[in-house]
Amino acid sequence: MIQIGIDVGGTKIEAAALDANGQFLARVRSPNPGNYDGAIRTIGELIARAESEAGAMGSIGVGTPGSISPRDGLMRNSNATFLNGRAFREDLETALGRQVRMANDANCMALSEAVDGAAAGARSAFAVIVGTGVGGGLVVDGHIVEGANGMGGEWGHVPLPWMTAAEYPGPSCWCGQSGCLDMLISGTGFRQDHAARSGQMLDGAAIVEAARHGEADAVASLDAYVDRLGRALAMIANIVDPDVFVFGGGMSNVEAIYARLPAVIDRYSFGGDWKGQVVPARWGDSSGVRGAARLWPR
Incomplete structure (x- = not known):
């Protein structure tokens, strides 16, 4: 199965599909609409486009500004303020009908570089x-x-x-x-x-x-x-x-x-x-x- 990554940025949202070797199969982006429902809709559209270009469905991981509280599952400390106080992961899973993993965007960068980047090994x-x-x-x-x-x-x-x-x-x-x-x-x-x-x-x-x-x-x-x-x-x-x-x-x-x-x-x-x-x-x-x-x- 391929891997789909979503990067929720302040001005854009990007989706990419990676193969088993970490090569890009697809990479698409759209402006961040700046509101909650619009962001969920945009993510769904980008996933569909990435999977269409890649020719396969993939697992879905999302990097976001801010983090999820382990106590109530709600977003906090995000400079995309429309995410704060919302059950972003659960709402996204409901909209997509699929399981989603989510982490802070800086943690995602660290993971990327540790897997096959400047910190590999x-x-x-x-x-x-x-x-x-x-x-x-x-x-x-x-x-x-x-x-x-x-x-x-x-x-x-x-x-x-x-x-x-x-x-x-x-x-x-x-x-x-x-x-x-x-x-x-x-x-x-x-x-x-x-x-x-x-x-x-x-x-x-x-x-x-x-x-x-x-x-x-x-x-x-x-x-x-x-x-x-x-x-x-x-x-x-x-x-x-x-x-x-x-x-x-x-x-x-x-x-x-x-x-x-x-x-x-x-x-x-x-x-x-x-x-x-x-x-x-x-x-x-x-x-x-x-x-x-x-x-x-x-």
Whole structure:
């Protein structure tokens, strides 16, 4: 049987069909309609299109922003807010008449990269998603670690570790806390930090390019970003100590961070003897939909 993966994004919903070797048999997408009933209808249409192109029916896995509460089965913490408080998996199964497996989109990315991506062969991998916000997912021995409360990997909503006096208490976060990584090491946080330093609101690529040419404020912004990101990763290393950190999201395209982060992680990790890997995702933007498909074993 083939595997169908669904990636529910903020602006689009994508479906892909994979064969037993992980090759794409079909890949289709539609705009996210931005409402609950429309999303369920769109997912059904995309599955039908993917299976038609692939010429077979498949198992169905769905990657979503947010997570399912293990207590009441309802969605929570999704930036696609129309999903929150809804029994999304059950309603989708009713609409499709088929069984569905569902996981957080960052967990799906981690699974994809652990199966046949940049972390293939590693016992443990932590997915680092740094884009508009910050997400994460942990896979150990080929299995997603969601935790007892379904909150595993939610490192975006812990405070920046080893804050300096100038950083404390950090900006207020939409979650209600202050100093969250989501506000400081996301692409958004990178841009805002540079704007506060230079008075210029530039996108991340422009800041990195300016730093490459030696522009002082841009160099300082990139240095501060790498140090904060390294501190955050060192905290994960001290708790989980994954073999591989795999990066996705817009900031994963900043090639300069990969050579610089290991030394920062090593400096802040307990004992100062960290020797893990920091690598970009092999499958890039395809990791989410591939990981969703892989929620069912081959």
